[in-house]
Amino acid sequence: MSDISERVKKMVVEHLGANEDEVTEKAHLIDDLGADSLDTVELVMKIEEEFDMEIPEDAAEQIRTVGDAINYIKEKS
Amino acid sequence: MRRVVVTGLGLISPVGCGVDTAWKNILAGTSGAGRIEHIDVGDMACRVAAMVPRVDGRGGGGVDIAGSYDPDALLSKRERKRVDEFIEYSAVAANEAIADSGWAPSGDEIEARERTGVLFGSGIGGFQTIHEAILHVEQKGPRRLSPFTVPSMLLNMASGYISLRYGFKGPNYSVASACAAGAHAIGDAARLIRHGDADVMVAGGGEAPICRMGIASFVACRAMTTAYNDMPEKASRPYDSGRDGFLMGEGAGAVVLEEYEHARARGAKLYAEVMGYGLSGDAHHITRPCPDGDGGYRAMRSAIDNSGFHPSDIGYINAHGTSTQVGDEVEVRAIERLFGEAASGLCVSSTKSMTGHLMGAAGALEAILTIKTLQDQVAPPTINLDSPSFDTLVDLAPHTARPVSTRAAMSNSFGFGGTNAALVFATAPDA
Numbered sequence: 001m002s003d004i005s006e007r008v009k010k011m012v013v014e015h016l017g018a019n020e021d022e023v024t025e026k027a028h029l030i031d032d033l034g035a036d037s038l039d040t041v042e043l044v045m046k047i048e049e050e051f052d053m054e055i056p057e058d059a060a061e062q063i064r065t066v067g068d069a070i071n072y073i074k075e076k077s
Numbered sequence: 078m079r080r081v082v083v084t085g086l087g088l089i090s091p092v093g094c095g096v097d098t099a100w101k102n103i104l105a106g107t108s109g110a111g112r113i114e115h116i117d118v119g120d121m122a123c124r125v126a127a128m129v130p131r132v133d134g135r136g137g138g139g140v141d142i143a144g145s146y147d148p149d150a151l152l153s154k155r156e157r158k159r160v161d162e163f164i165e166y167s168a169v170a171a172n173e174a175i176a177d178s179g180w181a182p183s184g185d186e187i188e189a190r191e192r193t194g195v196l197f198g199s200g201i202g203g204f205q206t207i208h209e210a211i212l213h214v215e216q217k218g219p220r221r222l223s224p225f226t227v228p229s230m231l232l233n234m235a236s237g238y239i240s241l242r243y244g245f246k247g248p249n250y251s252v253a254s255a256c257a258a259g260a261h262a263i264g265d266a267a268r269l270i271r272h273g274d275a276d277v278m279v280a281g282g283g284e285a286p287i288c289r290m291g292i293a294s295f296v297a298c299r300a301m302t303t304a305y306n307d308m309p310e311k312a313s314r315p316y317d318s319g320r321d322g323f324l325m326g327e328g329a330g331a332v333v334l335e336e337y338e339h340a341r342a343r344g345a346k347l348y349a350e351v352m353g354y355g356l357s358g359d360a361h362h363i364t365r366p367c368p369d370g371d372g373g374y375r376a377m378r379s380a381i382d383n384s385g386f387h388p389s390d391i392g393y394i395n396a397h398g399t400s401t402q403v404g405d406e407v408e409v410r411a412i413e414r415l416f417g418e419a420a421s422g423l424c425v426s427s428t429k430s431m432t433g434h435l436m437g438a439a440g441a442l443e444a445i446l447t448i449k450t451l452q453d454q455v456a457p458p459t460i461n462l463d464s465p466s467f468d469t470l471v472d473l474a475p476h477t478a479r480p481v482s483t484r485a486a487m488s489n490s491f492g493f494g495g496t497n498a499a500l501v502f503a504t505a506p507d508a
Contacts, residue, residue, distance in 0.1 A: 017155035038159075041224040048221060 004051075004077070008070050011050060015043050025067030033066075043069075051077065081267045082505065083348040084340050085178025085333030086445050087170040087281075091127035091136065091326050091432050093144025095173060100449050102144070103457045104478045108310035108431050110324055111137040116289060123301045125309035126287050127326035127433025129166070159225045160238060161203035166329035166438070167235035167283030168242065171195075175243060178333035179345060180277055184244065194247030194275040195236040196266040197331075198258025198282040200437030200492070201291070203230030208290040235283050235329075247275040253437075255492030256399075258282050259330060260440025260500055264354035266334050276339045281441035283329035292325065298364055300401065301325060313434075314461035315398035315405050315427035316473050323399040326433030330441030332448075337506065347505035349448045352485065353384025359495025366404050370411030372497045373397070373489060377415055380487060380499035389419035391501070392483020393456045395447045397491045398427030399434050406467050408489065413470060424481055426474035430460040440490035444500055447488040451504050456481045 009023045018033045029035040029043070044060045047053075051073055055063075063069045086096045091109025093099040102109070109127040115135045118124045130138025130145045138145030148157065151169055160168070175181070182189035206229040213222050228234055233251035240249050248269050252261040259282025266280035286295075295301045302322040305312035313324035340347060357379070359372035366372060381388055394412060398405050405427075413420045428446050435442050450456050455478050462475035472479075485503045 015155070015158075017153050038224040038228070045221040045223075 004073050005070050007050065008047065008073065009066060011046055012043065012066055015039065015046060023066055025065065025070060027066045028064055029066070030064070047073065053077070079271045079273065080337035080506070081270045081334050081351040082337050082340050083332050083351065083448055083502070084180065084335045084345040085174040086348060086448065087173025087177060087331040088329065088442055088445055089129055089146060089166050089169045090328040090330070090435065090442055091129055094129065094146040094169070095144055096445060096449070098144030100446070103428060103431055103446060104455060106431065106458050106460045106476060106478070108460060109326070110309040110312055110433060112309055113287065116287070118289070118292060121292050122296045122303040123292055124306045125302070125312050125324065127313070127324055128287060129328050159229065160234070161206040161229045162285035163199055163203060163283045164229070164235045164238050166285055166327065167197050167281065167331070168239055170281055170283065170329035170331035171239045171279050174281070174331040174333045175279060178335070180333060180335070190244050191246045192276040193245040194266070194269065194278045195240045195245055195249050196251065196262045196269070196278055196280045197235040197239065198252040198254065198262035198437050198440070199232050199235060200255045200258055200284055201286055202232030204286045204291050205288045206230040208288050239279060245279065248278070254496040254498070255494055256434065256436045256439055257490040257492035257496045257498045258437035258440065259442065260444065260488065260490035260498035261356070263332060263334070263351070263441060263444050264356070264498055264500055267351040267354060270334055270336050276336045278334045279331060280334055281329060281331035282438040284436045284438040285327050286325060286436060287327050295325060300364065302400065311461055313400045313430050315396070315400045315430050315459055316409070316465050317462050318464045318466040320400045320402065320405065320466070322401055323429070324433040326435040328435050328442065329438045330445050332441070332444065347507055349451050349502045349505055351500070352386065352503045353380040353382070353501030355380030355383060355499045357497045359497070361495055364493050366407045366491060368407065370407040372495055373408050373491055374411040374415055376497035376499040377411065377487065377489065380501045384485070384501040386485050386501065388416045390485045391487050392424065392481050393447070393450050393486040394423065394425045395443045395450070395486070395488040396425050396427045397489045398459070399429055400427070404491070408491070409469050409471060421470045423471045424456045424474055424479065425471045426457050426459045428457050430462070440488065440498060443488045443490065444502070447486045448502055450481065451483070451486050451502060454481055454483070455479065
């Protein structure tokens with residue numbers, strides 16, 4: 001399962017241009033990693049593609065930290 | 078009356094990134110044209126363009142070639158993903174012009190930032206973004222379309238992005254007037270300063286049309302060159318009897334315009350003064366100019382009237398001259414008519430022979446080349462002009478740059494839809 005965590009962190013680094021050591025599970029996408037609302041929309045899309053899943057709008061809105069994204073994927077896969 | 082001076086220049090063009098390199102290449106008569114290799118154009122009637130040279134080799138550039146563009150130098154990969162290439166080019170040109178001007182109000186200089194605006198033009202806007210978004214929606218459906226599609230393709234987003242980057246909170250909008258947009262942006266921005274809406278304006282134009290849809294659509298309206306796919310550097314040949322349409326270019330040009338006393342008070346270096354601006358509409362045909370050049374004639378006439386000069390004061394014209402069959406001669410005839418006896422020996426050149434046609438960025442790039450002509454008193458050549466298709470009294474400056482001795486110069490830009498703009502510049506007031 002750590003594979004999911006690593007893959008998500010890698011995507012966050014890539015799409016938000018964040019430093020690897022800043023991308024912890026606790027890191028808040030907007031407050032800590034400098035994403036804006038459009039970045040988070042895009043990140044969710046990339047996660048959908050990467051993990052071949054569909055994340056409904058209301059679930060996507062609950063993804064606020066790196067850990068939220070990892071936990072959501074773990075629950076659904 | 079508030080006077081407007083030019084205090085900063087910036088450009089990214091097929092003849093190089095950065096004003097100094099590009100100007101050197103222009104005076105040497107260097108073509109920026111090449112074969113299109115970064116996208117598949119095997120099925121296109123036109124397979125050549127004038128492209129920005131890049132450090133990775135695209136567009137004929139390379140790490141060791143001066144003026145090659147390094148995309149990582151200004152915008153991060155993440156920032157580039159959020160903006161269309163026309164915005165990226167506009168930002169690169171604006172960055173050079175702003176740095177060159179030395180105008181950098183800090184975060185707490187709120188009034189200074191509120192008195193600084195941005196006005197960029199483009200012909201199309203986010204051509205490549207529109208192309209990719211259509212493919213996505215039609216092939217994959219609407220889900221997962223990038224949320225940056227709209228902010229990336231909007232034509233005014235170059236102005237928006239530049240204002241965000243530098244915190245300039247003054248007037249912010251764009252002009253969309255096809256191949257005259259860069260000139261209209263500079264002319265309008267000068268008027269905003271003259272009228273008191275701003276003290277400083279970053280103005281220019283950007284265009285990034287080299288994609289399959291861009292090439293196909295301009296080939297479809299019979300505007301582009303198709304006969305020189307094996308000799309790209311010969312494809313753009315204004316006034317020459319072998320011309321067969323324009324060569325598509327890409328890039329951006331930017332100027333910092335400033336109210337004269339404002340510039341003097343901070344000891345800014347002055348390149349030139351914006352003296353006149355003229356605009357007109359053809360009301361003739363969607364893509365062709367009036368056969369008698371009436372639209373261009375009236376834009377030039379009102380720019381010169383507006384400047385307070387007489388035609389005989391103008392010693393150089395950077396022509397629109399796109400290398401199309403009809404347009405090139407019509408413009409020269411309009412110049413002859415307007416200048417009368419002063420047309421004899423007047424230096425008129427088309428730098429599009431080297432840069433290709435940067436469409437919505439052309440007017441900005443050519444305004445910069447016109448300003449450099451005044452500064453250095455040397456006019457760029459029209460390359461590839463081996464055998465002119467018509468006789469004229471003006472000097473079309475074939476092949477080689479030539480000295481001029483003049484206080485004033487004009488730049489012409491005309492666009493589809495019958496839109497025309499002319500700008501008149503003079504040497505800097507202190508010079």
